[in-house]
Amino acid sequence: MSDNGTKKCSIVVFSGDMDKVMGAFIIATTAAAMDMETSMFFTFWGLQAVKKKGIRTGKGLFGKMLGFMFADIDGIGPSKMNFGGMGRWMFKKMMKDQNVTSLPALRQMAIELGITLLPCKMSMDVMEIAPDDLIDEMEDPVGAATYVLEAQEADITLFV
Secondary structure, eight states: OOTTSOOEEEEEEOOOOHHHHHHHHHHHHHHHHTTOEEEEEEOGGGGGGGBOTTOOOOSSHHHHHHHHHOOOTTTOOOSSOOGGGHHHHHHHHHHHHTTOOOHHHHHHHHHHTTOEEEEBHHHHHHTTOOGGGBOTTOOOOBOHHHHHHHHHHOSEEEEO
């Protein structure tokens, strides 16, 4: 619980899989809508959920290779049955047919609800992702200690 008595929710977004990122944003936006102070810590492949559209990351050979595979929120696929991208298309269509909010819309909702979006500095360094490669609403890159302090005060902590 925060110093002012507000309940807190803190989520680590480690996976870059469509279904896991969606689950993280659904829980985060629900917590924020319930007046919980909510933060999301994006690390490794989870950073895909907050990458700007059309940006290629990486400077060196390995960074550029990762950047070639590093999608934005529209390009990430499901954890199962991706079928070379067909699964992503299929799930997006099924979600639209059922009036399920899209991932970009969930991310925008998180921004509008004031969820704190924290990028992992170490992951960004390793994967050669610059702060300018991420959406403008991100906080400055932070280390794991910042997340641990967030989680220490949280009533709910999740690792997705």
